[in-house]
Amino acid sequence: MSAPNQQVQTESLQAHGVSEGANLDVAVGDGACARPALSVRELSWRCGERAILSEVKLDLPEGKMLGIIGPNGAGKSSLLRCLYRFLTPSSGEIQLFGQPIASLSARAFAREVAVVLQDTPQHFDMTTAQLVALGLTPHKAAFSMTTKADRLAVSQALETVGLKDRAGQTYASLSGGEKQRALIARAIVQQPKLLILDEPTNHLDIRYQIQILELLKALGVTVVISIHDLNLASALCDQLLLLDQGKAVAQGSPKQVLSEVQIARVFGVCCQVSPHPQHGNPQINYFYGYHNHLQNSGKNDRHSEPQGEQPLEAKEANHGER
Numbered sequence: 522m523s524a525p526n527q528q529v530q531t532e533s534l535q536a537h538g539v540s541e542g543a544n545l546d547v548a549v550g551d552g553a554c555a556r557p558a559l560s561v562r563e564l565s566w567r568c569g570e571r572a573i574l575s576e577v578k579l580d581l582p583e584g585k586m587l588g589i590i591g592p593n594g595a596g597k598s599s600l601l602r603c604l605y606r607f608l609t610p611s612s613g614e615i616q617l618f619g620q621p622i623a624s625l626s627a628r629a630f631a632r633e634v635a636v637v638l639q640d641t642p643q644h645f646d647m648t649t650a651q652l653v654a655l656g657l658t659p660h661k662a663a664f665s666m667t668t669k670a671d672r673l674a675v676s677q678a679l680e681t682v683g684l685k686d687r688a689g690q691t692y693a694s695l696s697g698g699e700k701q702r703a704l705i706a707r708a709i710v711q712q713p714k715l716l717i718l719d720e721p722t723n724h725l726d727i728r729y730q731i732q733i734l735e736l737l738k739a740l741g742v743t744v745v746i747s748i749h750d751l752n753l754a755s756a757l758c759d760q761l762l763l764l765d766q767g768k769a770v771a772q773g774s775p776k777q778v779l780s781e782v783q784i785a786r787v788f789g790v791c792c793q794v795s796p797h798p799q800h801g802n803p804q805i806n807y808f809y810g811y812h813n814h815l816q817n818s819g820k821n822d823r824h825s826e827p828q829g830e831q832p833l834e835a836k837e838a839n840h841g842e843r
């Protein structure tokens with residue numbers, strides 16, 4: 522299938538320094554790889570009587586990017602909080618390169634795992650460079666001096682996220698998107714084996730959403746992100762884990778997870794899924810005004826089996842193009 526705006530798209534990519542051949546590098550593999558970096562076994566977390574996460578399982582190969590997707594309240598942040606040890610699971614186990622994370626000291630864990638959260642830290646009087654340099658802390662002895670190599674690492678990380686000219690500006694005065702990129706630079710400096718990011722594309726304009734996710738992929742470390750934009754997740758994540766009411770209802774490659782039926786069932790929206798003209802992974806086009814239709818037909822009854830059918834009006838809207 523040829524995209525009508527392919528020429529424009531190619532020019533736009535070239536304008537951002539991406540060669541035409543490199544476009545195809547965005548294509549996502551099936552995630553099959555020998556060594557699981559992260560293993561989650563029957564992970565459950567309860568808050569009082571309420572089960573927030575129920576028996577979640579996953580294996581993520583080294584160097585791959587996993588996107589955790591699901592509706593509001595599905596348990597995405599709770600799962601991430603278990604992964605970075607803010608929450609202690611009620612049952613189950615998390616292993617990093619075969620070692621239970623619960624057995625690692627705080628310092629060893631900080632060397633292995635970097636976290637970028639939605640809530641920005643309160644380092645109001647720090648410069649951006651000072652904030653990024655905090656990422657070096659787990660690798661340095663107490664009271665040790667800042668070295669030339671440290672300064673170079675900070676400078677390179679700032680350049681990578683496009684903030685080199687903000688190095689001396691206070692972190693507090695950065696825009697929302699600049700703050701987000703500064704936190705990612707801090708995580709890069711930390712040189713983790715596992716990078717966990719809670720909605721890293723929040724606050725970012727579309728150029729930086731794409732750029733930051735491509736950057737995270739290019740780092741070559743194992744990455745786990747929670748993300749709401751299903752098209753972005755489809756384009757750039759190697760694997761997806763779809764959570765619904767604390768349960769993993771689908772996992773695998775974007776092609777395996779992002780079906781019209783699954784999206785209707787879990788998110789209660791009607792859509793058309795077709796291969797993206799560039800990378801071939803699912804591209805989702807949402808239909809508007811069908812929420813009530815789905816409710817009336819029971820097709821977003823999350824406890825019933827999917828019907829595999831779109832409302833008639835949605836089919837008509839497809840104009841037989843599928």
Ligand SMILES: Nc1ncnc2c1ncn2[C@@H]1O[C@H](COP(=O)(O)OP(=O)(O)OP(=O)(O)O)[C@@H](O)[C@H]1O
Pocket residue numbers: 568573591592593594595596597598599600
């Ligand atoms: N400490 C807590 N105490 C009580 N309930 C909690 C706690 N933490 C999370 N929850 C509940 O668990 C559910 C899952 O929350 P979580 O933040 O993990 O969802 P999410 O998928 O990240 O949602 P969103 O997309 O809205 O960010 C929510 O209903 C939330 O209210």
